Amino acid sequence: MAFRFVPGLSPRRAARGAARILRATAKANVAAARQTGALMRRGSAALKAEAPAHAPPGRFVEVDGVRIHYIARGRGRPVVLIHGNGTMAEDFVICGLVDQLAKHYRVIAIDRPGFGHTERPRHWVWTASAQARLIGHALAALNVERPVVVGHSWGTIVSLALALHENLDLRGLVLLSGYYYPGRRADVALIAPLAVPGLGDAARALVPGAVGKALAPQVFRHVFKPQAVPARFTARFPVALSLSATQSRASAEDTASMNSAVALMQSRYASLRLPVAILSGDADAVVDPTEQSCRLHREVAGSTLTLLPGQGHMIHYAAKARIAKAIEAQMALTGRTLAWRSR
Numbered sequence: 001m002a003f004r005f006v007p008g009l010s011p012r013r014a015a016r017g018a019a020r021i022l023r024a025t026a027k028a029n030v031a032a033a034r035q036t037g038a039l040m041r042r043g044s045a046a047l048k049a050e051a052p053a054h055a056p057p058g059r060f061v062e063v064d065g066v067r068i069h070y071i072a073r074g075r076g077r078p079v080v081l082i083h084g085n086g087t088m089a090e091d092f093v094i095c096g097l098v099d100q101l102a103k104h105y106r107v108i109a110i111d112r113p114g115f116g117h118t119e120r121p122r123h124w125v126w127t128a129s130a131q132a133r134l135i136g137h138a139l140a141a142l143n144v145e146r147p148v149v150v151g152h153s154w155g156t157i158v159s160l161a162l163a164l165h166e167n168l169d170l171r172g173l174v175l176l177s178g179y180y181y182p183g184r185r186a187d188v189a190l191i192a193p194l195a196v197p198g199l200g201d202a203a204r205a206l207v208p209g210a211v212g213k214a215l216a217p218q219v220f221r222h223v224f225k226p227q228a229v230p231a232r233f234t235a236r237f238p239v240a241l242s243l244s245a246t247q248s249r250a251s252a253e254d255t256a257s258m259n260s261a262v263a264l265m266q267s268r269y270a271s272l273r274l275p276v277a278i279l280s281g282d283a284d285a286v287v288d289p290t291e292q293s294c295r296l297h298r299e300v301a302g303s304t305l306t307l308l309p310g311q312g313h314m315i316h317y318a319a320k321a322r323i324a325k326a327i328e329a330q331m332a333l334t335g336r337t338l339a340w341r342s343r
Contacts (some may be wrong), residue, residue, distance in 0.1 A: 074101065153179065173272075176280070179292055182266075225312050
C-alpha cells in the first residue's frame, strides 16, 4: 500500500520470477507453518490482548474448505465488491458504497483470503488466480449470476483474474485505482522479506502491536492523499483487525506477489470481451494512473476511462456517484451483451 510505480521490469522476466516464487512458496509454506507456529500464536495472542475482538458484520459461506466472510445487502441484479490490500470488505460499508448500491442492486462485498474475517490456509499459495477461483466458487454457492464485479486497488487484479481465468459469465468489470502492469516498487522491496515463509512469520510475530497502531495513521494519510482521511474512516475502520497476524501475512504476501500476478495476465488483457470501466484519481499517490489505468484503457477495446481530477487512491470515498454511474451503464447493456462480446 505505498509508493508510486516506476517502469522498468519486463513482463517476461517478471513471469519467470513468478514461476520460481510459486514453486518455492508451495514447498515452504507448510514447513513454515510447523516451524514458526509458536511464534505466530504468541504474536496473535499479543494483538488480541491489546484490542477487543471485532465482530463480523456479515455472514459466512464455506467453499473448498475455506470459511469466507461476506457482507450482503439489497435485492436485484448482483454487484460484487472486491477490496484492495491491507483493508477488507467492511471498507465498502464505511465509505457508503454498499448502502448506495443496495438501493437498486443485490450487493455482495467479500473478504479476500486472509483479510477481514476470511481464512487464509497455509497449504495453498494464494495467487490472484487462486483467490479468484475461491471467490468464483463462493459466488456460485451464493447463487450469484452474471454480476458486475467492482475491484479496488489489489482487488482489480483478482477481478481481472475472474474474467480471464475462471470462465465466469460476468456482466462487466468496474476497476478502481488499479495496478495492471509490473514495475519496480519501493513497497514491494521493503515488504518482500516479510512474505518469506518462516523468516517473515518470525519477524511479524516479534513486532509489537503498538508499533503497527502508531504507524497506521501515517499509512492512512498516504493512501487518501491529497484528500484528508475521512472522519467516518477514522471512527469505524477496524485497525486492530487489519493488524492481526493473519491479515499482516496476507498483506505482505499480496504485496510481494503483485508484480508476478499482473505479469502472468497482461498478455491477455486485449482478449477481454466484456464491458470494462476504468476509474482512477489523477492525483493517486499509490498507483500512477498514466502507467496503469491509461495503459490498460489503450489495450482493452471498448473500455471506458474516467480520470477524476484531484482525487487520490481511495476514490470509493469521494466518487461514489461516478462509480454508481459506471455500474448503471453496464447494467443497461443487458440486452446487448452478446453483441458486445462478438464485436
